[in-house]
Each structure stands twice: as structure tokens, then as C-alpha cells.
Amino acid sequence: MKSPAWLLLLCALLLAGFDAHAQIDPLPSWNDGPAKQAILEFVKVTTDQANPKFVPPEARIAAFDQDGTTWVEQPMYAQVVFALHQVGMVAEKDPRLKDVEPFRTVLSGDRAAIAKLTMPDLEKILAVTHTGMTVDAFKQIVQDWIARAKHPHFQRPYTELVYQPMLEVMKLLRANGYRTYFVTGGGQDFVRVYAEQVYGIPPEQVVGSASATQFGYDKSGKAVLTKVPKLLLMDDNVGKPEGIHLVIGRRPVAAFGNSIGDKQMLEYTQAGDGARLMMLVHHDDATREFAYGPTSRVGTFPDALMAQAKKQSWVVISMKNDWKRIFAFE
């Protein structure tokens, strides 16, 4: 016999009674202001059955960019740092790489030369560092790296350089029935390794740039998937809504980004009916993090994007003014 309705109801009432006393601020790292208010208001109206903006639980999908939106992306994406580091690991096993460009440049450690690497160079680097191994082996490689790597400026693990205010938004949304997804230009298999532990986002809720895998058998006859250098999804710009459709199959009702690469994801989110929340993190805090914008190499935030945000009622989050605290370790 399943639990009777009256018992479920009793428990619901008991629990609701306690939760009604909840007066603790769910966003303690946010200063009061339009950004914080927009989030609280959105959660309130979309979860209130009596409100015309109510969103049924199954449609509560929130999409988050990662680099620059939920963790530090300057001076270089963590995954690029990883790739450059892995060139050294690969070259130890295959010394011939040391004489071949762009690997020779990477191994030289010459920062100015490395900064000038082109996109085709980067593709070659990604091919040798991100493909050729099983998906399980790749996971292990990333785990080993991320446990040891430190950010050059903060001298802390990348996994500590997550924005506490955004963690609070994710938790608040999840506590209200939202499923939080990453929709990142970063590698899907890379982000999946730590997203659950660091952000509470499970592997199946990570949409990212993805190379193909190839099914086969290892020497013992066991079925394995090997990562191969064939791009399936470049999850940036137009690729973000396309990736959302491929993996999620629903339009998000909330989307969070920080750069021109998130524009189409925000447009796609906004194009749905009913309540919508589109937010952009603006890096304007040179003291506590970094200040960058229109012409930055990563996280580019052109004036046209700011103008579009104003025109389309996207909420711009000022890290300087809206965030009381940026990192948990502060």
C-alpha cells in the first residue's frame, strides 16, 4: 500500500509550516539592487501557481554559461591552460612532438609566442590533448590536472575561483524546482569532470563543445568509447541554442551569460512565451577580479551587446556593485 493521501498532506503541511518561517536571504552575497531583485522576483512569480507567469516544474530549465559567468576566465580559459599543460605530458611519451609546431612553441614556455598561437594551432593542440584516449582515461587526466593546477594570479585551484553569488543563484533555482544546465563553449567532457562536485550540475546537464567518440573494444574485449578529432558541436554563439535543442530539447526560461558568445542563447531564451530571465555578468571589478570588456580577448562584451541588453530588458550584473562577495574564500 502506498502512503495514503492524508499522510502525505500532513507531512507536506508540517514541512511547509517550518519553511514558512524561512526568512534567511537566499542570495547573501548579493547587494540589494535591480539584479538581485530581478532574480528573486523571477523565482517568486514562476513558482506561484496563482501567478499568470507560473512555469510548470517540467519547463523550469535554467542555462548557465561557465567561463566568465560562473568562474574566472582571465587571463586564459582554464581548459586552454589544461591543454597547454597536457602538451608537455604528451611530448614526454612522444618526443617527436618537440620539433613540430605549434607544440615546439608551447613547450618553449615563451608566453608572448604562445599568446600569438592561431585558431588552427589551437585545434592541433586540442587534437593531441583531447582525443585519442577513451572517455574514461580523459576523465582521469582532467581530474589529475584540476586537483593540482593553480590560477596564475590568485594562486588557488580553479575550482575555488567560482563566483559565490552565482552558486547561490543556482541553489535558489534548484530549491525551486529548476534544473540548472551548463551551456558552455568549453569542452563538454572537460566540464563534466568537476561540474557536479563544484556546481552541483550533473554530467547529463552539461551542454558543451563536443568532439565525436568512436565505439570499439579494448584488448580485453571490453566495450569502450574513444575520443576522436571530429567536432560534433561548437557550443558557442549560434551553437548554444543549437546545443540546447540537441541535448535538452526544451527552451530554457532563464539564461545567464557574460559575453558576445552568449547573445544567441539569451535571444533564444527570450523568444519563448511567458516569464523569462536573461542576465549578463559584467566584469567591471579590477580590484577583486578583472575589469574587461569591448575588446577583451576572452569574454568580449562589445558596446552593441550592452545596447542590446538595455533594449531587450536583459539584466546586466555589475560585479563591482551587485556582488558583496565574489569568492567563497574572501
Add this chain to the structure above:
Amino acid sequence: MKSPAWLLLLCALLLAGFDAHAQIDPLPSWNDGPAKQAILEFVKVTTDQANPKFVPPEARIAAFDQDGTTWVEQPMYAQVVFALHQVGMVAEKDPRLKDVEPFRTVLSGDRAAIAKLTMPDLEKILAVTHTGMTVDAFKQIVQDWIARAKHPHFQRPYTELVYQPMLEVMKLLRANGYRTYFVTGGGQDFVRVYAEQVYGIPPEQVVGSASATQFGYDKSGKAVLTKVPKLLLMDDNVGKPEGIHLVIGRRPVAAFGNSIGDKQMLEYTQAGDGARLMMLVHHDDATREFAYGPTSRVGTFPDALMAQAKKQSWVVISMKNDWKRIFAFE
């Protein structure tokens, strides 16, 4: 203040006390036998924390093929029937199609000729019936068709031709913390239209063959995704584990199929550590459904697959012997 731990515990105990009385058979459409026992035993050991085969909730992923595993696939996949029907709809708007092969053959209604269409023919048919429209428009087209279409033999909507025993397995798994996924050779966007209503499987848990979409704007400037004839994922055979990795990013612990196209999915599922359940539906009931096997055009089940099932301890479900009832309407 959130509900205190003691109150949550009290409620959990109260509810557990009632559920402990549950003696109702969760699989009433199954005859007693090794197949039913394998399912019940799997659920029991993987959800018992004291059992060495316990599977933590986040890893409880079960993958189901659709055609022939959870609904009727003979004499023709529902989606192929849909595609042939749509050729007529498209030809009404674009009469030039009537003079071009393979559309002329489809429109002739000549069953023998239609049965001889080749794979390149089918690709042309899929291109005009499955691409060129927005994803929202395609959803509407499928909804309209599936609400009216009837199976030629059963004279019932396809959505009634689902296997009641498999619905019971899905429900049992979900009640025990499993997330049920479709991993189907069928079109992802096609299956997503009805999977939630018919099977309780939401869009984000449908892995299927997928064509690309293209981001753009409609005449009013609204962001839209248009389906384009570029195959991203052929989710059959080796494509099943590859699709699982792309969309789910975790290895399933249970997998259900019915044909040679499911072989690699079952192998990939089995290659993980700990408890595993691999099952194959065998169509051996010519009276109540269809009996087919080694040389069938759809749902091919070669002798080698049967031999592999025996060798690797995959459980073969005999529709004739294991299923007390096949359809809910019986």
C-alpha cells in the same frame, strides 16, 4: 528556517512505514519467470544500501530502445509511416514533387514499389519531411499526425501500441530513483513529441537520431531554430553508446533493446562496474503481436545475437511466455 532534520526523518519514517506494507506486484503484466525475477532482483539489490551491488541515485540511468522494445515496430516503423504520409502533405504545397522520384513512387501508393525504396530514397524523403521547418513547427506537424494516424493491423493509434509490461518496468525503475532514457534509432525530435505523455520520458531524456538545427530569426525578428538536412547523430548500432555519451555523459546501468541495433548499447552498459541489467525483447508471439527474428527487415534478431545474449548473461524476454498482457487495451 528550513525544516529541521528530525522532522524530515519523522516524515520519512512515517511514509516508509506505510510503504513497507506495499505488497502489490509492481509488474502485474509479467508472468513469473526468469525475466521478471531478473528485473525485481536488479531493482532490489541496486537500491539496498547494505548490498554490495548498491548503485548511488545519481548513477541510476536506464536506457530503453523504442521501436520493438517499448512499442510495435511491424510492419513498418511509425516514423517511416509518418514520413510517407508527410510526402503527400508536402506535395500539396509543392506539386513539382509529384514528378520526381522517390516521391512519385510514395505518392502512387504502390506498396510493393514503396517497400523497395532504398536507403538513399529514404534519406530524400526524410529531408523533405523532417527539415526546412522550425523545431516548433515540426513538433506541431508530428502532434497532428500522431493524433490521427492508425496502425494498419491493429487499427488503433500508435500511442496505444505500447507494451504495458515495459511501461511497468519504466515506472518501477523511476519509483526507485532511476531516470529512464530513450536511446532510439528513431528521430530525437519525433520521439520527443509524445514520449512524455505516452511513456513519462521528458524531452531531455530522449537520445535519438538527430539532424542539425540552424539558429536564425523569423520575419518578426524572433530567434528560431530551423531543422536542416545535416545528420549529427545516427543513433543506432555504435551510434547508441556514442549518443549516450554525448547526451547523458554517464554509462547506463540497465539497457533494454530488441534487435541487432541494440547490441553495442548492451555491451557498453555491461562494460561498467557493479550491478548491470541487459535485456532483449524477443518477438515470438504471432498471435498477440508479431513473430519475427533472424531475417526480419525491421527488428532483426540474428542467431548470433541470441548466442551472445546467452554467453553474456543478457536476459531474453519472450513476449509469448513472459508477458501476461502486451497492450493496455487487451
